[in-house]
Amino acid sequence: MKKVSGLFPSILCVVSLTACGPVADGQSSTPEAADTAAVEGSGQLSQSDIDRLAETLKVTYQVIANKAAECQAGGRSIGATSCYEAKITLHSDEPVTASGWEIYFSQPDPLAFVAPGALSIDHINGDLHVIRPGEEFETVTAQAPVSADLVVRGQVLSEAKLMPNWYVVADGLEARTIDSTRMQTDPETGLLVRPWIVDFPREESHYRKGPGDDTPLATSAFLHDANSIAAPVDNSSVAAAIIPSPASVQRRDGALDLAAGLTVSMDGVDRAAIDAALQRLALFGVAEAAGGVPVSVSVEPDLMGGTESYVLDIGPGAVAITAADDAGAAYALYSLASLVTLGETTVPQLRIEDSPRFGFRGMHIDLARNFHSLDMVLKVMDQMAAYKLNKLHLHLADDEGWRLEIPGLPELTDVGARRCHDPAEDDCLLMQLGSGPTGETEVDGYFSVADYSAILAAAKARHIEVIPSLDMPGHSRAAIKSMEARYRRFMEAGQPEQAREYLLTDFDDTTEYESIQFYTDNTLNVCMESTYHFIDTVITEIATIHEAAGVPLKRYHIGADETAGAWVESPVCQAVFEDPDNGIDDAGDLGGYFIERVANMVAAMDVIPGGWNDGMGHTDPDRMPETVQTNAWGVLPWGGATSAQQQANYGWEVILSIPDALYFDFPYEADPKEGGYYWAGRRVNTRKVFDFMPENLPVHAEFWKDPNEQPFTIDDTLQTDDNGVVTHAPLEEGVRFAGMQGQVWSETLPSDEMVLYMIFPRLLALAERAWHQAEWEVPYDYQGTVYSPQTSHFTSDMRAARDADWARFAAVLAEKELPKLDKAGIPYRIPTVGARLTEGRLLTNTIFPGLPVEMRSAAGEWQAVDGPVDVTGLGDGAIEVRARSADGSRAGRALTVGE
Template structure:
């Protein structure tokens, strides 16, 4: 066995003196044959997700294999395969091939000392052990790259055809033809102590039944998100066909129509349009009517709310909506309240129903901050995707769009004056010197023009701001620093080299983020050795100021001043240890307790001087000295509940900071919906995160979840409230997160967001009666039962209401809007010769087939015979299908 370890010298040094490729010993055999990327068959297999004991000193590892089969003999050694793997390979069996970790997730497979050539038609296998764990199919990246040629001639670089993704025509989901089937529990468990269930069709049947899957209830089952108070009256409301006639009243009524134009557009798209002679739709701005402390839904008043969640904000978003035979009256405390009232009116529209119900609604939000975070940096998502997202956020009363615009793998926003940020930093191709683009990471391929490449131009960003303003959404930009900054670092080094070659040394250094004399050796959490900008050099702060000022100018141009900037500020372990500049800074300052904290304090002060609040993730913010931070800052609390994350959140709330709950186990939408290898997602925090789990979240009582959820291995945990909340302290809001390492397309981004985002909106806008009140110092575990049977039953009834509204009203609306939402697969049970199916969302059509035969509709238990049953659900428009679930009949 041969040991391998990441090469932590800069990649540019690896290729010094060569054309583009760092070639292993014995690699240059000019003119000899090499594999053909179009005909080479490459297969990747997960053999064991928890190889125990691990070779060497690793505590956790997994075993995989790469198999190469060429139709023709290949005798030469002058080739290599570059590919992405999220965690580094560290040991290889045999000596026919070597696998070397380059940087980040980039690896190189090349002929080793025992290589004797590829025999035509014969499979050649390399088995390798890798650090950590990979458990879902989506974690195994596509687009392996074949590089061939010797050091003295131009290299031939091409993607291996057999490793490209395909699309299932029935589901629209990705297919990975290069990845061997997952058919063994050895591919599913994280070790012998892993209690995670395999969520197959039989398991789903019991799960859906347990959470309250039921026959469809009344179409008038409530709104999403739930209002504070809703009363129904006898008789019908206005007719959709007759439309409405708009009437505006109240102080500054001229502001009303522009403020609600996008909501009126949505009403029209659902069949309720403005028409002469239609039912009166009276919109009234009346701030004075919502001036008291008894605003419906304002659960905590000024002294208990952070600045972004004040009673004033609740009043501006509060509304009263009445529908009757004589028309519709909407009264609100502000323009946002009118907008949300009209979205509730849209929520009352049911597909196929010509009449609106007669109802009265009083409403205002639970939190002032109701957010959705989207990672554009790891893999880019289009402007059109973001526009669809903004429309749907507005529809469900979310009001903060947190855009993650820069990370190690990409910089996604044009910054005037720093062209290299997007010229180099927004593209991934095969240029190991990174003068033209970044390294190919995350299975990006090498074109630099694929769907994962790209950026928002200034015009694009301004267009987004305008649309967000029309939907009462604040856009919060985030360009992660000082860690997670490799794209910026490499782009500014490319700028430096270009200007230096032109003889412009001072200009070259102006925005440089690198101290070339820093010899620190480190590995980031994503295994980069060069992704942390130097916080001890002046040019770093010139760069930050330049970026912030340019973004602020974009916001100002659209009448949306930049009020909140998210620094990121997380995960910088190991950097700067041997930086001369940092050693000098520490000697001069004397009281720097954390260089990351120093950076955040300095940038927060810079932002405050520009009238901008600073935000960051809780781990980085926790490295600051609160007395040196502005009083008004935001922290996103993402600590794992299973590891005491509630205490971290409480600690920062007690500082008076605006803490936005961003708990991975319940708000990270890059995790699988259920614990099944076919479901897209990461796995480090939870194996399953479906809409019911989001719906069940109690963000005002974080430790209570020790009674309700398990850790990543399916085990119960304890939550001791060792840092209880002080009286009057609570969260400022709630935010859902989509990280994009494994999300390569707009469709898959929407698959991961919807319908979970609707459950997020439910909890961000509305506090359910079944949620446990927080009591300081109360501890929770598997042995406590504060969330009792009565609470469970109340939650089940509430979920049935939500699930019915989602299945019968909201999924068809998402379909109409062109949203690629997830279709949940059905549960399957065969008992007494009968086939039973169920589904979490009433009204969803189901179908089945026996032994691979024709698909048949399922509406009620049906007699079946054969060996295997396959079942799937159908989208609202009857076109797209869920992935199918199988069940082998007993005795088969």
């Protein structure tokens, strides 16, 4: 389809053969569109036909092979750097002979080629595609299926990238989801199953990108080797362990029994500030009670360590807490809760002096791509507080959805919070990411003012700052289409001035562009004053909600994503280019202009502006506010250290958000059955998060590999180009990053349970690194040096200390913290099991030693494994292994030994 910004609704009418709503002022329909609809809209099918088709049609999607380069389609190169071959097949127990139907489906990578045949397929916008009967179509039966052979731009290395809820529709009829493409839930593991996907063979063409990709498949043998731990763990160290680790711990002999409960007294502490921590203790069996162990809590603002610091002193008969502020007091109680082992009432006697490594310790949740519930967000905040994370970055608007009620702009949620089959997008957005045609699923929706206020109240009680983000100027399709729907409503009412008040679209813009997610119309026009009126209104309303909740808005994240190639042919922007006072020569300058203008608008509200570092990098630092937050998400082998260090040297607050270790939607291990996208990391397990050294980015070149499992080098010395312009510089002496943040993006996560599964237990390792600086970390060299697998700044002694520290951390998770996640109802990922067969014995291990492990042979009954197992009498059948949750209630994904 031709990519024409501003004309998409009328184009979509052609491809859908569905009646469209009114055409916006400045847009044009075409005679060809009307003729196509009139000629091809056959009306052969009834609603009952569509309903029955949705029930009986069987769809299968098979990935044939991934290719890294030189992709061919129809005997010619498609010009893509990578592609994959696939086959879509339709079959049915009831013959399908009628034409006039269309099947819509989401495929994140766009179509490059379809072999001519019984089915035709077209890309519409974003990930939306449509299948129609082709020239050779006659019938579909169980004995005579029809199929289409595809070549697709991009690669698919995980089933999670293939989206559910394909739907069938015909002209004038209601769309229906095809039952065979619905997600199912495995009753034992709780994991989502995609029954329409043909299982990927466990061969290189299905888990590697091609030559040069050495990613190892996470077989049971690979995991067994990776899980092997050299250093034994002292049980007493586990009992006294706290996650995140305190700065200083002094052990004493003896323990304190908390069986009688706690009697809490406070001096200078707000009861509301510690109530959530006391609730956590009560959940673990240590509640407040008359006659309980005395716990004194007092505040000393001058306490060494500063903000959020505390001293926790557990003696033979009492607990004393001294804190710098309310947050420190709560963290001391959370540390007491961390010492508790479920089912036991004693804690070791000790003295802790503690303060945080970073003031910014964050977690980011994407609610825009797929919406998730208020309850899920509250659950995450409970755990954030328990592990001393203090910033919640909520991604509330993107191309696929607007998720926050804004008083006065109802279209943002009436239209922008739902995806359904409405080609005109008057009532909802186009279906994306397998959301289906109804607009009434769990991935549709938004937070009302009351919901958002509840989040703010819960965050305040847990010492968490909420940072709202509504991505602009790119990634803004939900806002754009919502405001176009508003425009049409007011134009129909004869109110053109109100119609244009918040318009984000220049209807005369003929620029052709394509975003990274393959949208042709997702970038708001940064040259229109109505755009800035819209942004000012939105941020002002959010600030008002915060103020009413008693939680002033402190930070606002612009997003700052943009789409290359936008605005070139916009008449409004042409006028901006021609005005010499603007200092803008062409469209390439507009991204920086927009970010600078909005950042200063936000700062004028006494709010700190933030954005992703690539967009922020287009600005002139001299034209930015004094205080700026920038989230560094560059991949380390691809220059991520350069951009992060450059912006830290500007004096900006750099929040490390690097995908290499901090994107929690990436797979835990490299396996087609693992969830998530994987463009910068194929295996980001809890160990990799733990190993991250946030204050020395270049050093990771010594022990990590790039996304293709290849070694890399980072030259952290001062470098210039031929013109003397600095292209890379070390951090300036004394400059530090401001914090770090985990990210979960929700494109592949259609349920609350899957979001929690991807966040946990990685969040605990994030908390460990954000709060505590380990002794084994390599100090940053401000003079600059080179790091590679051949250098040894990370010495063998340091590596041994890290491995021992990891062994301790993993044991604490298995024995103390995972049971607490079970208790709190968090469906964390249960690790796949490492296993080897050696001389007739089955050897097993897990990344978290101590979790229950099971095995079975030839699909027999699962049985517990405790140490090596003699399997010589089990015959030749395949042996499977799996782990269970710490409380035994859930099973993890099984692996076949020897595969």
